[in-house]
Amino acid sequence: MSSRLEAEQLYKVFGRRPGEAVERLRRGADREDLRADGTTAAVIDASFTVEPGRIFVVMGLSGSGKSTLLRMLNGLLEPTAGHVRFDGQDLTALSDRELREVRSRKISMVFQHFALFPHRSVLENAAYGLEVQGVPRREREQRATEALELAGLAGWEKSWPDELSGGMQQRVGLARALATDADLLLMDESFSALDPLIRRDMQDQLIELQKKLRKTIVFITHDLNEAMRLGDSIAVMRDGRIVQIGTAEDILVRPANDYVASFTQDVDRSRVLTAAAVMDARTRGDEAECGCETASPGTAFGELCAISARVEHPVAVVDADGGLVGVVPRQRLVGFLGDEQGEPGPCDTPRGKTVGAVKAGA
Template sequence: MAQLQVKNLYKIFGLRSQTALEMAKDGKSKPEILEKTGCTLAVDNATFDIAEGETFVVMGLSGSGKSTVLRCLNRLWEPTAGSVMLDDVDIVAAPDEQLRQIRRTKMNMVFQHFGLLPHRTVVDNVAFGLEIQQVAPETRQERAYEIIKQVGLEGYGDMMTGELSGGMQQRVGLARALATDPDILLMDEAFSALDPLIRNQMQDELLDLQEQMQKTIVFITHDLDEALKLGDRIAIMKDGYIVQIGTPDEILTQPADDYVASFVQNVDRSKVITASSLMFDHPSRIVSPKDGVEVAIRRMRKMGISSLAVTGPKRAFKGYVRIDDAVKIQKKKGEGQTLEDVVMKDVPRTHPDTPIAELLPHVMESPYPIAVVDDEGRLQGLVMRSSVISEITGVENTDTPATLEDEA
């Protein structure tokens, strides 16, 4: 079940927001509303669900309303209309005290410019959320030091935050948000103010931390590479509305419109697209030992290919059988050899989540397609050399399982 459900969320800045809201609901455009009412439509009918433990990235250029959406989630800015359900509570309708309770325990935030208290030490900044909850000083210090260690700030606890570099300061910001152990982390362009090297490092560390913590993260960014790297799903915003929501693969391979397409065209696709989105799964490329040699040979001849993937019960991947080996057994029928005896086991295989950049060396070396095998050893599909190359070069992939493959 979704942990956070945002439904028909509107945020309009300006005095005549109600009139503007009616116009927005009638489908009037942003400039039209601005001209008639003087109001800015910042978020236009945003609806999305975020699952527990998911990293949900909201991406858009400046002025697209992405930070506004985030601030509506914890009501730093009051939404004009709509609902934000956290578990079973509508945050938008919550009274002040309940809202504060949610902010203290359920969702915390990391800010672009850190928002640290310059008159306090690192540890006192990290303990700030606990201090607000009136946790006893010893307990919160202890917890703060624990978190400081976790984010790699050990030994910096007693320094003033102003003495730290940007990357270090944002670690303090992250530690401060984690200290209260919230269910949801709101990260507003958290790494955008850092220089690229540090940003990359922080992204990696966030991914590592997320592996251990499994928090629900709502991450705002204007950087597509960052979105693709961190996001389980990405929402792309333009002029206040959400253009598309999808996994990084979906965003890259099936952009909803020209806007998204123009966004993604410069991405290094090879680092983002995974084996699972390139593989195909067709019964004519697979054979099971119980099908027998005859079937295997007929399939290969019909398809004009020289090898088939061999799978056992429950699609357990065994290897490949080559046409010449199959023909050999067919000729020596009397010796009782089966397909299983001639399976080549030493063949390239990969995991569904592997980016295709890592597949490239294997496709170039191996004469066979690459088998995509999941954690349980089941064959998920096959990746062809031609589809990897066409994906990387960006040329439309017209491969279908029926076409001739280029292997030896």
């Protein structure tokens, strides 16, 4: 599948002689070397691709460069070096007028802070992007009404922003992005300002919308649990660099370095991992070792624990044709849950004690 969005060796440097700073970074200088000269390297040699209809999550701590990276993707910030291609078009080579046209019709952005106009109704806020495009009033109101319904705000069209809760205001921001029917949505910490329960509700809303609309989305967050829940692929940033790109299972099971591994310590692995991630690979010749109750490679971790609790032998993992592809011993399940002590559960050993964590990829 061809990529919809491609970032190629992006750099963003603030300060004096940015071009010279990029060359120093390419020769092996780091952020601290440049900072001593009064120059800040916000993004360093970032490359990735996003396929159509996928959610690509960029995560990292504050100051890691993730929001700067996002702003280069739609031209709000000009890269010091590198290229951004959208549907094969090099956005970094466009004129200001051409870039504004792309942003108004093909790329929408949902901000962390709702950025609603207080003097406009919910409907008028949702239709704002279409107004900028010059869409006639009747058509933009119809499309905005449909977008509000998708975002769960049917019946609120005539309300004012200050009459809405924070979660509802964020839904208006999402509806505004959807109304333009843009091919690419850029979401910058869009749920970070919300209370935990509302935040999870917005995540649910985005997941459901994505099933219907199949938009291409780049989502910025500092919350790994959110990244794991939403992302088809996840990029982890540190000090301006992307240090790992992979699926949620890749990040959990095969962290690229200690920094990535430290991020995963507090993640609820049972919500992310599947049988394919935790099984020991086997061949058909080992089939006789396993009992009759089986799981598929996509069986969720929690369900796998329940199966393991019902049988004395390792759980067999079989493909769609019934062929054996792996086995999951009970102690391996315990290992992937980590070595934290807690109440006995279905994946605990008979005495209710956990076993030390299995090393990633073991």
